[in-house]
Structure formats: C-alpha cells, structure tokens
Amino acid sequence: MSLRAALTRQLDPKARSRPGLSALNRCIVALILASTALVVLETEPAVSAGREGLLRAVELGFALLFALEYAARVWCAGEDPRYRGMIGRLRWAMTPMALVDLLALASLTAPLAEGNGVVLRLLRLARVLRLARLGRFSIAGEALSEALRARRYELAVTSAAALVLLLLSSTLLYLVESGVQPDAFGSIPRAMWWSVATLTTVGYGDIYPVTALGRVLAAATAVVGIGLIAMPTGILAAAFSDTLQRRRDAGEPPRE
Amino acid sequence: MSLRAALTRQLDPKARSRPGLSALNRCIVALILASTALVVLETEPAVSAGREGLLRAVELGFALLFALEYAARVWCAGEDPRYRGMIGRLRWAMTPMALVDLLALASLTAPLAEGNGVVLRLLRLARVLRLARLGRFSIAGEALSEALRARRYELAVTSAAALVLLLLSSTLLYLVESGVQPDAFGSIPRAMWWSVATLTTVGYGDIYPVTALGRVLAAATAVVGIGLIAMPTGILAAAFSDTLQRRRDAGEPPRE
Amino acid sequence: MSLRAALTRQLDPKARSRPGLSALNRCIVALILASTALVVLETEPAVSAGREGLLRAVELGFALLFALEYAARVWCAGEDPRYRGMIGRLRWAMTPMALVDLLALASLTAPLAEGNGVVLRLLRLARVLRLARLGRFSIAGEALSEALRARRYELAVTSAAALVLLLLSSTLLYLVESGVQPDAFGSIPRAMWWSVATLTTVGYGDIYPVTALGRVLAAATAVVGIGLIAMPTGILAAAFSDTLQRRRDAGEPPRE
Amino acid sequence: MSLRAALTRQLDPKARSRPGLSALNRCIVALILASTALVVLETEPAVSAGREGLLRAVELGFALLFALEYAARVWCAGEDPRYRGMIGRLRWAMTPMALVDLLALASLTAPLAEGNGVVLRLLRLARVLRLARLGRFSIAGEALSEALRARRYELAVTSAAALVLLLLSSTLLYLVESGVQPDAFGSIPRAMWWSVATLTTVGYGDIYPVTALGRVLAAATAVVGIGLIAMPTGILAAAFSDTLQRRRDAGEPPRE
Numbered sequence A, B, C, D: 001m002s003l004r005a006a007l008t009r010q011l012d013p014k015a016r017s018r019p020g021l022s023a024l025n026r027c028i029v030a031l032i033l034a035s036t037a038l039v040v041l042e043t044e045p046a047v048s049a050g051r052e053g054l055l056r057a058v059e060l061g062f063a064l065l066f067a068l069e070y071a072a073r074v075w076c077a078g079e080d081p082r083y084r085g086m087i088g089r090l091r092w093a094m095t096p097m098a099l100v101d102l103l104a105l106a107s108l109t110a111p112l113a114e115g116n117g118v119v120l121r122l123l124r125l126a127r128v129l130r131l132a133r134l135g136r137f138s139i140a141g142e143a144l145s146e147a148l149r150a151r152r153y154e155l156a157v158t159s160a161a162a163l164v165l166l167l168l169s170s171t172l173l174y175l176v177e178s179g180v181q182p183d184a185f186g187s188i189p190r191a192m193w194w195s196v197a198t199l200t201t202v203g204y205g206d207i208y209p210v211t212a213l214g215r216v217l218a219a220a221t222a223v224v225g226i227g228l229i230a231m232p233t234g235i236l237a238a239a240f241s242d243t244l245q246r247r248r249d250a251g252e253p254p255r256e
Helices: A003-011 A023-042 A052-079 A085-093 A096-107 A118-137 A140-150 A152-177 A188-199 A212-249 B003-011 B023-042 B052-079 B085-093 B096-107 B118-137 B140-150 B152-177 B188-199 B212-249 C003-011 C023-042 C052-079 C085-093 C096-107 C118-137 C140-150 C152-177 C188-199 C212-249 D003-011 D023-042 D052-079 D085-093 D096-107 D118-137 D140-150 D152-177 D188-199 D212-249
Strands: none
Touching (some): A085 A096, A140 A152, A140 D152, A152 A188, A188 A212, A212 B212, B023 B052, B052 B096, B140 B152, B140 B212, B152 C023, B212 C188, C003 C052, C140 C152, C140 C212, C152 C188, C152 C212, C152 D140, D152 D212
C-alpha cells in the first residue's frame, strides 16, 4: 500500500473498513472543536482583554495546521479516479465540502487584518461553520437523513399547516389586541413574533395578550402549539421505526 | 386532448398522473404566498407609510389575476360529470373549497373601500385564509388526516383528561393564591390563563404562584404538562407507524 | 324489554351494543359541562357581580336535574345481579364512581349556605371534579390506560431519574448561586422551583442564574429537560404501537 | 437456606425470584428518600431555624441505620463466589455502587463537623447522590439503557447537529444584536445563554432580540428548537419499539 493510500484511509472515513474515526481524524475533530471554542470565547471581552497577542499566535498555529490538512486532502483526492491530475484536483476543490474547507481556511487569515467591522465578523461566522465538516464523519447521520427524506412530504404538509396557524393566530391577536397594546400587537408582523414564541412553546413573556378575548385566543394558540410539536415528532418516530423494520426485513444484521 | 382537459390537468392536482405540482399550480401557490405576505406586511406602519398608492395598485393586480384563476376553475369544473352545465357549475361554486376561493376573491376589493374598521379587518383575515387552499395540493396530507381520524377517540380522551387537569390545577391555584394575588389568581378563569401557559409549557412568566403551597402545586402542574405533550405525541407516532405498516401489508410499494 | 332495562341501556355506555354515547348520556354530559362552566365563571367578579340571585336559581335547577339522574342510576343498578335489592344498591352506592356522583350532588347545596370560607371553596372544587365522571363514557380510555399500565415500570424508572436530576440540578444551582441571589436560590427547595420550571421547559423567567458557572449548569439542565420530555414520549409511543400490533395479531379487526 | 442467603435475597433485587422489591429493600428506599428530603429541607432557613439540635439527632439516627445496612451488604457480598473472603470483600467495596454507598455514608458525619464552607456543601451534594442507588433496584432501567445504547450513534449525530445550530444561532444573534444590546448579546457566549433557552423552548425571557432581523432569526431558532425535541424523541420511540419487537421475536413472553 502506498503512502497516499494509507493517508487516504486515515483522512476519508468512507475508505476505512472498520467503523469509527481514524486516529488522524480524531485529531482533526479535536482541532476543529478547539479552534471553534477559541473564536467563540475571544468575542467575550472578559476573556480576550489583555490577551490579544497570545490569541493571535494561537490562531496562526491553527491556520498552519489546517493549511497542512487541506494540502493533504488535495493530494489524497487523486486516489479517487474521478479527481486524478490537475484538472481532477480542481474539480474536487469545487465540491461543496472542499469549498467549506477552503472558506474556513481563508477566514483564519482574518485576525491578521485590521479593523473590527461586519465583514470580519461574517468571516468569523464562516469559521464557526467549520464545524459543519463534522457531519461527514458519521454514517448514522445518513440513516437519519434517509428517514427525514422518506417523510419529506408529510413534514412539508405539517410545516404548511403550522404556517397557516401562525398567520391565523397572529392576525386574530392583531385584530383583538392592537387597540390596547399598539406597540406589541400593532401589526401582523409584530403579532407574529408573539405567535412564534407561543406556538413553539418558548414563551419569552416579553409581550402577551391582556384582554379576555385575547387570552382565550392565546390559550387556543398554545394548545395548538402542542400539536405542532406532536405532529413532526410522531412522523419522525414512525419514519425511524419504519427504516429499522425495512433494514431487518432486507436481511441486514442489527447493528448492536 | 381538448384545451379544457389540458387546463384541468394543470389546475387540478388529482387529475395529474405524476405526483407533484404542475407549472401553473406552482405559479398560483407563489401568487397566494406573495399576496398573503403583502397583506401581512402592509399592516406594519413602518412598511406601509407613504406607499399606500403603490400597495393599492399591487393589490388590484393580484385581484385581477385571482379573478382570472377563478374563471378558469369555473370553466374546468365541467370536466367532472357532476358539475356539467350552468346548474352543475353553480353546484360546484357551492362546494366549501370554491366558497373559500370566492370569499378570498371578494376580500380583494376591500382596499378600494373607505374606512379602516373591524369589518375591513375581518375581510383581510379572510384574505389570509386564502392560504387554506394550499391544503388540497398535497396527497401526503390525506395520509396524515387518515392517521389522525383513526385515533380520534384516543385524542379526544386525552383532550378531556387535559381539560380536567386544567380545571383542577386552576381551581387549586385559585384556592391557594387568590388571597395573596387577587389580580392574577382572583377567579378560576384568571387562574386558567396561568394554567394553560404552564400545562402547555409555554410559561410566559407574567403571573406565577408565590406561596410555598402554590409553587408545589404549580410544579405538579408543570410535570403533568409533560405528560400532556407525551400522550398525543405517542398516540400520533403509533398511528403514523400503524398506517405505514397497514399500507405495506396491503402490498403497496413504499413511496421512496 | 322492561323500562328499567331500556333506561339502563341509555345510562350505561357499556350496556349498549353500538359504540358512542346514547341520547340521554349526551344530555348528561352537556349538563355536567354547563354546570362546571357555571361554577368556574361565577368565581369571576366581573361575571357574577349583580347576578347572584339568577346564578343561585340556575344552580338549583342543576341540583334538581342531577338528583333525578342519581335516582335513576340507583334504580338501574338493580339490572346488575351484583347490586340487586336494598343491600345491593347500598353496595353500588359505595363504588368510587357512585361516591363521586354523590359528593358532586352534595356540593350543589353549597350555594344555599352562608359564608365564603375555604370549606365552601373545597366543596366547589368537588363540584369541578364532577367532570371526572366523563372518563367512564369512553372505551378508548381503557386502551390508553392499558398501554400506560404495561409500561409502568419504565415510566417509574424515568420519573425516578427525573427526580434525581431535579435534586442534582437544584443542589448545584444552590451551591453556585445562593451567595449572589439569596432570595431566589437561598435553599435547595427554592432552587427546586427554578429547576422544575427549567426541566419541564416551562421557564417562567421569574428567577434565573446570573453567574457564568450558574448559566452553564442551567444550560445543561435545560438540555437534560429535553431528554425528560423525550423519554416518556418515546416509551408511550412504543407502548401504543405495541398495543395496536398485539390486537392485530390477536385477530381483532382494526377499529377504523 | 442459611441466614446470609436469606438476607442476600432481601438485599439484592437480582437474587429474588419474583419481580418487585423485598420488604427490607422497601424500608431502605423509604429511609434514603427520608434522609434526602431531610438534607434538602434543612437548607431552607424557614425550616431549620431553631431546630438545629433536633435535626442533628435525626441525622445521627440515619447514619446509624445506613452503617448497619452497609455492614449487612459487606457480609452478604460473600454469597457471590467472586467476592468471597477478606480480599473478595475489599474487591466488592471497590465496585462503583459500593463506593457510592461508602461516600454517602461518610457524608453523614458532616453535620458533626464545624463550619459551613463549600467542602461541607459538596459532601451534602454527595449525600443527595445517595438517591442514585435507587437505579439498581429496577430491571426495567436496563431495558431503557439498552435501547439508549443501541441508538447511541443516532443520538450523538443529533446532539452534534444541535451543537452546530446552537453555535450558528448564537453567532448570528451576536452579529445582529450586539450593537443594540451590548450587555445581553455582547459576545457569542452571552448569546449562547439566550440560544440554549430558545432551542430547548425554555424561554426565560430575561434577554430576547429587539431588532426586526434579530426577531426573524430568533423565530427560526425557535422553530428549529422543535426539531431538536422531535429528533431524539422519534429516535427513542423507534428504539423502544424495536426492543419490544426483538424480545417478542426471541420468544420472550410479554411482561404484562
């Protein structure tokens, strides 16, 4: 086995025969988590004040390590017949996963730039997106997304019903409460802020109806909100159950 | 195939052989969504201030397009043997779906009228109801409503139990807290406002018990609220699972 | 068929051959609902002020009708061989359901008494309990309670785990926050009020942690709260699904 | 049967032939619950003030009873061939369950010590942990943990997705709201406090977005929070259903 093939087996979780992460990929996951934690924590003044130099140095270290990892991925892409040669590597670099990697890599140069504007912040957001790469490490995720896809129509119908209920409850509350609370319920979009908080059962409590009729309608909205949680949960439970059943019927051994 | 048959195939999702929406129906869905968004947004003063003329013109445009659609539906109704001829068309216009269409169409003339009273607002509410027509576009919705119908007795029993719990908890809180907080818990209906918010786990936090006994009872209510969410969810999950199983046993191929 | 047998068929939902409620039982359900709504509404001063005489008269009417119903039930109990004769009737009157009926009947004399003390209020609570009789009207409730009974050990284990988590999170928050907020988190029972509101995802927002460590622990508690909702829901969903499956295997025709 | 074998049958729920708790174990559970309730209640000044001597005496009584129980467990451990003799008993005392028992026992001497520092409080926390021993009394718990273990990969993927959503929503809210509310959304960790409360649908309402864009993002976060509850619930429901099915296929009689 060549060095490139061995490295590919370390980098690509699908190229491995055994389940689980390789030693190298475990290091990379740890690095991604550490660099994300760093970005999150350094936005807090109580953490970053007086340690700017140290944080920049650590970020530079992360940038170097991730650049190395990207180079290794470019090299190993040649193991796949589709991505051989210069043109193949460019085609690989255009795949969505590779683009996220590149964008995350580019964002690491941001701390070297001056200024603290919105552009820099959006680049930092991209750096947080780095975590999205973790998704490809797992095969279990594919079973979940298969179940989600199999029931996408039912979930869409439920979402549409939820949208209608959202519009209905916010319109009713706007009609009933806008006279008493013009700031909180003065327009349908404002009432929708309350309606989303109620239907999802979050219930911030920053605005709430005060008239008797408004409270009756709000209570009905809250009860409907339970159905809004019960419907997708029931659909997903049936979908996961169905996927398990189908795999057993197909002769697949249970994973446990 | 005649022009009317071709148009019917475009308008009626059940007349199509393939699943999904036809090109024309996609346009209509987009139009309904756009006109609903318009109604919702123009209630917000920050959006509509100074743009009244423009908004009226756009609404008139929507009214014309929906009138055209309604005329097409009246014409195509003749494809169905039950709705042939003038009398048949009138019978079609009396079906609930057609009445919603007509009412929504009528509401579009509202912006031309003067005044800003409650009648106009209720007509605007009807316009929001236009979205209800989206429900017929999907066959998945029928599977969901079949599962809901199959378990309607269990759901009714759960709802009745929830109602009893609501009455019980609000009566107990009224007995315990009315002396300390006469405004918030001074009557059972007032305590029910708190009780609904707790049982549905919305929890606005505008009113809450302050005595030790009241808090113990409130904690018990909140725990029961979890069961209130778990029961219908479990019933629906079993119903969806059962529907899938029955369809497979009946020899239907899985949709995916 | 004798008059008593016919009346029994009207009164006892289990004696009927067809599913659903008899005409007489529908009237009784409506009466119970109306009298309960009356009790609930007359606690609200905005409703009862100036209408005391009218409300007393309506309550007297309800009392007469329910006394008549109770007499009919005593008479019809003789259809059951176990409850024949005077002694049998007395034995019937000692069954829990009959006792609830009698207690509810007794509470109807309360408005005639003077005073507005706690005893009267507790009798009024018993009157609200009248609704509990609705439970026996349905056979679907038995299927639900069978599923609940079949999984009582799993639900007990989940409840015990929830109790441990409640104790753990409130003890930790007490240790962390009692110094900063002695009123809100000054003892474990006080912290438990916060902990119940968080674990059940009600979240009133009357008290919440303010220290960094307290917020980290509170976030962990809130995440665990999701599991607290997911566990009983999943157990119930599996239990309902299992009950359906077992009935189909036993050759019972599906109810729909 | 020797006395030690009889006592082992009373102490060890797995050594019993019949399901349920033995008489002795019921007493021990009651004692654990009582002593835990005592620790919890005595932190409340309204309860403990002026009753310090009485509470110390009761705690000493509990300490004696639990020391007796521990001695009995050490003696009975010899029934198991693995834990025979002095060395075997020491090996038994090193099992996690026995260590929790010993730590809980040690914490009972705490009230005799002077001071009221954090160390004492942490020992009291350990005493609350005593409840953890209840877990071993039940066999149903093993079925639950088996189902949890069988789906550990799916639950891990869902948790990872939840973590990404948490980071994404708190970063977006930080970018949008930090200018308007520097105290509440001035850093990503601060925004995460809001984000956890929203994604778990707890919704304290201590901080919430006020800008239009922030509210749109918050509404999206709250809707995603429903999925966050639905996914693990559905996975667990399918896992419990699957476990039941597998046991029936394996010829096990249904427990009910």
